[in-house]
Amino acid sequence: MPPRPLPAEPGFEFNPLSPEYDRDPYPVLALLRDHAPVFPVPGVDALFLSRHEDVLAVLADEERFSADRGLWEHWTPPPAEHANHPIVRMQRANLLSYDGAEHTRLRKLASAALTRRAVRHLDALMHALADELIHAFIARGHADFVAEFAALFPVAIISRLMGIAPSSDREREFKALADSVVVAFNPMCSEADKLRSIQSMTIHMENVRLLMEEKRAHPGNDLLTDMVQAEDEGTRFSSDEILGTVLTLLVAGSETTANSLSFGLIELLRHPDQLARFRDDPAVRTNASLEIVRYQHPGRFLIRYARAATEIRGVPVRKGQIVFCSVPSAQRDPRAIADPDRFDIGREPHDLSAFGVGRHFCIGAQLARLELEIALGHVVERLAGLEIEGGFEAVPYRSNPAVRGPAALPIRFRPAQPSKVA
Numbered sequence: 001m002p003p004r005p006l007p008a009e010p011g012f013e014f015n016p017l018s019p020e021y022d023r024d025p026y027p028v029l030a031l032l033r034d035h036a037p038v039f040p041v042p043g044v045d046a047l048f049l050s051r052h053e054d055v056l057a058v059l060a061d062e063e064r065f066s067a068d069r070g071l072w073e074h075w076t077p078p079p080a081e082h083a084n085h086p087i088v089r090m091q092r093a094n095l096l097s098y099d100g101a102e103h104t105r106l107r108k109l110a111s112a113a114l115t116r117r118a119v120r121h122l123d124a125l126m127h128a129l130a131d132e133l134i135h136a137f138i139a140r141g142h143a144d145f146v147a148e149f150a151a152l153f154p155v156a157i158i159s160r161l162m163g164i165a166p167s168s169d170r171e172r173e174f175k176a177l178a179d180s181v182v183v184a185f186n187p188m189c190s191e192a193d194k195l196r197s198i199q200s201m202t203i204h205m206e207n208v209r210l211l212m213e214e215k216r217a218h219p220g221n222d223l224l225t226d227m228v229q230a231e232d233e234g235t236r237f238s239s240d241e242i243l244g245t246v247l248t249l250l251v252a253g254s255e256t257t258a259n260s261l262s263f264g265l266i267e268l269l270r271h272p273d274q275l276a277r278f279r280d281d282p283a284v285r286t287n288a289s290l291e292i293v294r295y296q297h298p299g300r301f302l303i304r305y306a307r308a309a310t311e312i313r314g315v316p317v318r319k320g321q322i323v324f325c326s327v328p329s330a331q332r333d334p335r336a337i338a339d340p341d342r343f344d345i346g347r348e349p350h351d352l353s354a355f356g357v358g359r360h361f362c363i364g365a366q367l368a369r370l371e372l373e374i375a376l377g378h379v380v381e382r383l384a385g386l387e388i389e390g391g392f393e394a395v396p397y398r399s400n401p402a403v404r405g406p407a408a409l410p411i412r413f414r415p416a417q418p419s420k421v422a
């Protein structure tokens, strides 16, 4: 193959939404880090940051950069007739786009339910869920790991967090809500599909409202009960904010974790020595979960808007301009991380920046790590002779603008001998 043109040369192509990028973004990210760390993305009025130092600096710098879409230089408010639509209202009232005191207030409650101590209570549930999902396909000797495991596991955990009973109608509605959210906010989906999803989201959100009423009448030991009670105590949370938080947890916690489960399995299979270590030494799994997220990050980039005209590495930034912060690239920057292209589940983590930095640091980081640790632990202990049907090159990738990951993962295996079962 002829060498790829450099960023300043004619013929250099950069499209972080292309199928080539979906499959392997790392070669082009390495070029950007070395030759154009603050890269003006052609056709988009935005700058793309790829170095660890720059990405972390912008995410941490609330004075100069914000996650509030309302600050975008090309932002136009929704037309009056749409402004009151429940989905538009909720898109504004959510953690990811709130700033300052509003953000602190909303985040406090949800984060209390997701600390390491709190999520440890979900241990037993995660073990049981992993068993149940594997049980459904183990006798068959083959499965689509994405559809039959990775896509189901995180949503089921979030619904338990909300106090939704397993295998209930409420759980099925919640899963349907998660599925429609994914389509409704995906610009790659057709307008007709998006419209259908928004309609079904509206219905399912009404069901979440009903669930909030149920929690008010019959409080439980769960996050939704905590939120409605806080709302009742001092009207600290509006219904829109609670719905927005539920939806944000679904959006931020489902596909990211699902993709990391699939990437985790792919990388363990691609590195048999690491697979053996992961299977035989459970103590390494906590670190391994972070290495999986670092090595194949399930996101694309985080978006920030400049609050005022400024500069990054001498490149001017306009007020309201978009700055894309490539967390995946930061995780492979050799300026910050030793030998970053080596997948090593025993490595001492450099930092937690795969889960963000500063105010918007991932509220579900502990939960996601525990999910990876427990779920993948079960997979490698229960399934022996694991391989990907058609090989690594045949794995199809999803075209989703927010996250990156396999669309399907056909695997073959045989049930492991009981000695391998924990």
Ligand code: HEM
Pocket (backbone or CB within 6 Å): 059, 067, 095, 096, 097, 107, 154, 158, 248, 249, 250, 252, 253, 254, 256, 257, 260, 293, 298, 299, 302, 303, 327, 354, 355, 356, 357, 359, 360, 361, 362, 363, 364, 365, 367, 368
């Ligand atoms: C491997 C899985 C995951 C990865 C890689 C990941 C990554 C991230 C990153 C990078 C951010 C920062 C966003 C920003 O700065 O704009 C973030 C925020 C967030 N994540 Fe995660 N996440 C994962 C799983 C989860 C899970 C399981 C949940 C909850 C159930 C969750 C809930 C959230 C929420 C609510 C925010 C917004 C926090 C805020 O704005 O204050 N994430 N995540």
